[in-house]
Amino acid sequence: MMHNSINDDHTVNETGHHLLEPRLWVERHADFLYTYASARLNDDEQCRDLVQDTFLAALQKVESFRGDASERTWLTAILKYKVIDVYRKRSGAFAAKDEYGTADDEIEFFDPDNHHWKREHWPAVFGVEDKDPLQNKEFLATLQQCLKRLPPLWMSVFSLKHLDDEGTEMICQQMKISPANFWVIIHRAKVNLRSCLQKNWI
CATH class of the missing domain: 1.10.10.10 (Winged helix-like DNA-binding domain superfamily/Winged helix DNA-binding domain)
Structure with missing residues (x-):
């Protein structure tokens, strides 16, 4: 199967579907994902942990990846919901009254x-x-x-x-x-x- 590298950030096959390359995730996406998390959480250690958790969660969900979006978009979506979980935990003690x-x-x-x-x-x-x-x-x-x-x-x-x-x-x-x-x-x-x-x- 022929692979084509695009924008150095993802790979697609001849049908135009994006492919995952987990061995390159850290190199390609770690800095981007960390910046995304740090803009929202202001906690360096937690942001690093969330990026690692995102990669682990993504590895467990590889079978569900359909290739409609780039791997960066897919990884960011996973991270986003982890950030929302942090929001919920942080604000759980504060009812909007x-x-x-x-x-x-x-x-x-x-x-x-x-x-x-x-x-x-x-x-x-x-x-x-x-x-x-x-x-x-x-x-x-x-x-x-x-x-x-x-x-x-x-x-x-x-x-x-x-x-x-x-x-x-x-x-x-x-x-x-x-x-x-x-x-x-x-x-x-x-x-x-x-x-x-x-x-x-x-």
């Missing part, structure tokens, strides 16, 4: 209809708008420190929404919160992150 406030008291900053900043309260320019700020290492380091200051549940919900672009329904289901509490948490996380970033980045 009244202490999170109500959406009404955030009306000064956010439009209640679309949940975005009101024009007069738009955050100041961060100085990284010329490219994706999450690709700016200095900005990402500051964002990570600010995220770390949030309550565990807030950090988990915000990361799933804005780092992983997950849908509200999925987040509510995974984190066991109501849609109303989801928006309250997102609002309060944004206010806190805005303040932290303006103090530590701008």
